[in-house]
Amino acid sequence: xxxxxxxxxxxxxxxxxxxxxxxxxxxxxxxxxxxxxxxxxxxxxxxxxxxxxxxxxxxxxxxxxxxxxxxxxxxxxxxxxxxxxxxxxxxxxxxxxxxxxxxxxxxxxxxxxxxxxxxxxxxxxxxxxxxxxxxxxxxxxxxxxxxxxxx
Ligand code: CA2
Numbered sequence: 001x002x003x004x005x006x007x008x009x010x011x012x013x014x015x016x017x018x019x020x021x022x023x024x025x026x027x028x029x030x031x032x033x034x035x036x037x038x039x040x041x042x043x044x045x046x047x048x049x050x051x052x053x054x055x056x057x058x059x060x061x062x063x064x065x066x067x068x069x070x071x072x073x074x075x076x077x078x079x080x081x082x083x084x085x086x087x088x089x090x091x092x093x094x095x096x097x098x099x100x101x102x103x104x105x106x107x108x109x110x111x112x113x114x115x116x117x118x119x120x121x122x123x124x125x126x127x128x129x130x131x132x133x134x135x136x137x138x139x140x141x142x143x144x145x146x147x148x149x150x151x
Pocket of ligand 1: 012013014015016017018019020021022025076077078079080081103104105106107108115
């Protein structure tokens with residue numbers, strides 16, 4: 001039987017992880033994050049698609065692809081979390097089909113007021129914020145637990 005596919009999508013500026021502002025976003029680079037996710041995914045028998053883009057449309061396209069191919073989707077939409085109706089609409093299409101987890105390295109709710117609202121939040125069954133790169137691992141664990149409960 002084929003392995004469940006999990007999309008892990010990262011939004012704008014997260015390609016700079018580990019290079020700038022490590023006190024906010026942690027010391028791991030995006031390559032480190034991908035390697036951590038691949039290792040964790042393997043322990044749960046998941047295949048992962050790991051993507052980062054600085055462009056809103058790329059994220060929308062990958063969310064649409066997840067509808068065809070994925071069982072779970074972990075998303076850190078970065079600044080688009082707080083602005084993107086396009087991402088809100090795309091995630092809405094996954095409702096009842098793909099399980100969504102929202103991840104943030106920092107905790108946006110404890111930062112500037114403009115970060116307090118999330119267009120991703122209503123679509124996600126689990127949220128991990130303020131745990132740095134470990135948030136993605138927590139997301140994979142949450143998906144594994146959810147799918148285990150499906151059996
Ligand atoms: O805490 C998070 O993960 C955020 O999604 C990060 C976004 C921010 O707009 C959200 O409010 C919270 C910003 C991503 C910026 O990424 C950088 C990474 C390294 C260095 C500089 C920026």
